[in-house]
Amino acid sequence: MSALSRVVRSGVGRRRVQTVVIGLVVMIAVSASVLGSTLLVASNAPFDRAFAQQNGAHLTAYFDLTKTTSDQLTASAQATGVAAATGPFRTASIHPVDDKDQPISPLTVVGRTAPDGAAVDAVTLTEGRWATGPGELVVVNDGRFPPHERAVGTVWRLSDLPGSPTLTIVGEARSISATADGWVVPEQIAALATSKADGGYQMLYRFAAADTAAQVDAGRVAVEAALPAGALTASRSWLTTREDGSGDTALFVPFLIAFGVLGLIMAVLIVGNVIAGAVSTGTRRIGILKALGFTPSQVVRAYLGQALIPALTGAVLGVILGNAIAIPVLTLTNDIYGTSDSGVAPWVDAGLLAAVLALVTATAWVAASRAGRLRTVDALAVGRTPKAGRGQWAARLTARIPLPRPVTLGMAHPFARPVRSAAIVAAIAFGAAAVTFSFGLAASLAEVQATASHGDVVIGTGRPTQGTPGGDPVKADREPSRPVVTPRSAQDTAAIVKAITTQAGTSGYCGVAQSEVTVAGFAGALQILGATGNSCSSGYRMASGSWFGKPGEIVVATPFLTATQTRVGDTVVLTDHGTQIAVRIVGEAFNDDHDGMQILTAAKTLATAEPELFYINVEHGTDPEAYAEALEPEIQQFDAYAMTENIGTPEIVLIINALTTVLSLMLATVAALGVLNMVVLETRERVHDLGIHKALGMAPRQTIAMVIASVSVAGLAGGAIGTPAGVLLQRTIVTEMGRGAGYHLPASILDVFGPVELVLFGLGGIVIAVLGALLPAGWAARTRTATALRTE
Structure with a gap:
């Protein structure tokens, strides 16, 4: 050697x-x-990567089975511009109910023998197994159903079909092309059709060129020309799916980038x-x-x-x-x-x-x-000892502080090695910023989630259902569980309002009438809510302007303003049941219902003003479930029922909270290890000085106090720098997350820190520093005086 x-x-x-x-x-x-x-x-481009991984369909096409045949559809794969095709698959629409006879949103199901292996749309099985026989169903894993409703083993019944057949969920799968709500074996489809003409065929195409809408349209025209006239009934471009998917994932990109950059900087x-x-x-x-x-x-x-x-x-x-x-x-x-x-x-x-x-x-x-x-x-x-005189000014200054001498000696140590101390302050600042950011992000997401609830108790008619069918042939509405809405008479409305206002524990209520209107200059119908009551703004957070106060005023969300190219203060013309109504936009609220295109106004603005739903806020200390049980007998005669509005935490929010916790703990640990290393170096460099202190009578507890005090200054400085940096990072990232989703966020979602929280997080830097210093402080306290004095 x-x-x-x-x-x-x-x-x-x-x-x-x-x-x-x-x-x-x-x-x-x-x-x-x-x-x-x-x-x-x-x-980095998550939708494009997922689309490439699953060989996504550039065009999802639906055909009338009475106007074309399976062989003709198979031959359409040879149409000009088609690079690959999969199908045809038989489709059917089902209307299941759960084990309590509660309706489930209608599903478009496709008959398919296997999830993968296809040239187009290789479906990813995420849980369970694929359907292998009749009576089995694989549901889409896209957040449409609550976890307990889509769990493997759940049985759904088709009460509208002869014999009320059942389907057992055996798996969950994901299609990046959004080609179905569920999958069954091909031989099951015939049993799910209510008539011979029910359902249709589905074909999935990939084109040689599909980067623009014009190229996808050209491919669709070529496919349509290769088939009998009128055979194509509906189609969906991958660009539409991409826009929807990118809009959802854009919410999380700034968050992931922030933690990624923090980790890399701290490592360096x-x-x-x-x-x-x-x-x-x-x-x-x-x-x-x-x-x-x-x-x-x-x-x-x-x-x-x-x-x-x-x-x-x-x-x-x-x-x-x-x-x-x-x-x-x-x-x-x-x-x-x-x-x-x-x-x-x-x-x-x-x-x-x-x-x-x-x-x-x-x-x-x-x-x-x-x-x-x-x-x-x-x-x-x-x-190994710093040059004589370095940091003496700090020693003289700290000596004047009315604290025990070991503490003031320790407080002066960092100034003898300013560059090293500055690096530790920066490390602690990054750790404090990460923890502050993590807490702030979780609090902001909790505020966003709170906007989904507009009352403690809700009154509806009939039975509650899981959302309502959407217009998209493969994508139903994914809103949380809401009651069925049924129009009622003015007399019934007055009686229900009386029952609500006289019920003990009522704090306020809001009756809501739903309708659809068109907006001048904007294609398509939009949902409008006409509200009456004294707590209709509950759950809504204003980004700008104010809540409506009289008929003719509306409150909208950012996507509405963007789509209609309007702003708060502008006047727009609505058409409600053939009647044109000029209304003024008085406020911009954070409201993601119907992709932010929902309109809020006073009930008297609408031609149909009778409320169909009632949202009730109960007084503090009142149990919502007990309140609903006490109120229900008073409203049953109107075919109405009361239920607590329980909006669960979405899986995405839970995922983000879990990620922030893991990453924050890692970054805080790295900062604490950096402190530990600094204290080890400082202790070894000053071991001879330590021996002198011990010879002069410094006790082990005083030695520990001196070592911990030596990092307290860095910890305090790091916390003071890192906390506002974490707040700024939280505001920036949450704002970018909102902007990526198309919303201006209100102050209540951004301003989640109070003075007490800021002080506590500022002191968190000292906690990180002390945790890193405890081990070497104990080592220094146990060092024998003679051993320390012998060390040069």
Whole structure:
């Protein structure tokens, strides 16, 4: 073994604590970098990647089975411009009910023998198995049904078909092309049709050119020309699906990018600081090696080796740990994006490993070469203690603070190494910012979720149902569970209002009449809600303007303003049942019902003003369920019922909260390890001073207090910097998430921090610093006085 190898080996083994710290910091930093880079890659064009992974359909086409045949549809794959085609598949529309006879939204089901293997639209099975026989159903996994309603093993009954047949859910699957609501075996379709002409055929096409709407239209025209006239009944372009899908995923891209960048920056900061500190503490030893005949080149190589060995070990372990963490995180992002990424891209692992080792090499080389250029006598004279006089002004200043002397001594220590301390402040600031951002994002999402509820109790008629059928042949409305709405007479309305207002515990109510109107200059009908009562603004958050106060005033959301090119204060003309009504936009509210195109107004604005739903707010301390049970006997005679409005937390919100928690803990841990490394270096550098303090009577508790006080300043500064940075990051990211979804967010969703929370998060920097300093503080307290004094 060469002399150089022995120096490297002894250096790694002799400084075990420092070696372990370097390995741990690099490991956590690399793990955070792998996860951060994976999130950055996952957020890059997610719909396009999912579409490519599943060979998505450029055109989903539906045909009348009475006007074409299966053979003719198969032959349409040879039409001009068609690159690949799958089908034909028989389709049917079903109207199931659950085990409590509660209606489920109508579904378009397709007969298909297998999920994958198709040239077009390789459906991804996400849970359970594929249907293999009659009576089995695979449902789409896109958030349409609550988890308990789509669970594998759930039985749905088709009460509108002869014999009331049942379908058992055996699996969940995802189609990036949104080609169906569910799938059954082909032989099942005939039993689901209510008549011989019911349902139709579905064909899925990929075109050689489909980047623009004109190219997709050209392909559709070529397919239609190859079939009998009138055979094509409906079609959907992949560009429409892409716009819908990209609108949903755009909400999460800024969030993922923010955490990815935070992880990468902290990795560079901590790794650089750790390696630079490790090499700088060996300056005196470098002088000894030079005195023994080592050349400057050999000294640099020796310290490169001592830094690279634990760094390489930590980096490899970090890649392994990062991949282990990233795989379940990728499962979550797959749920968000509809992708099927199964692991971290190999180039991410290789690139990060090379980048971290290059960073360690560069940092260690700079530090070691600086010491290597020192003359032997200078290197021996430098030792490990900061230069005399450095930071003395801070020691004199802190001595005036009315605190125990060990505490004031510790508070002055960071000023002796300002560059190193600044790096630790930055690391703590990043950790504090990550935790603050995580809390703020969760609070903002909770505020967004709160806007979905407009009362504690809701009154409807008939039975509650899961949404209502949408106009799209393959995509039904995905709103939460709402009551059926049935028009009622003015007398019934007055009696229900009387029952509500006289019921004990009522705080306020809002009656809602639903209708459809057209807007001058905008194609298509829009839903409008006519409200009456004293709590109709409950649940709505105003982004600008004010709530309507009289007939002729409307409140809309940002997508309406964008689509109609209007703004608050403008007047628009509505057509309600043939009657034109000029209304003024008085407010912009955050309202994502009907993709933000819903209009809110006073009931007297509409021609049909009788409310069909009632949302009730109960007084504080009143149990909504008990209230609903007490009210129901009073309204049953009007074919009405009362239920609590329970809007569950969407899976997407749970996924984001889980991701923020994991990433925040990782970044805070990296910051704490950076503090631990700094305190280890400081303690070793000042071990002789520590022996003097102990000889003068400093007790172990005072030693611990001094060490912890030495990081308190950095912790306080880091928290003071990181907390407002986290608030700014939260506001920026949440605003971008809203903008990506097409909304201006109200202040209540952005301003989620109060003075108390800000102070607590500001003190969080001290918590991170203290946690990182506890271990070396205990080591310093246990150091024997004689041992410390013998150390030069």
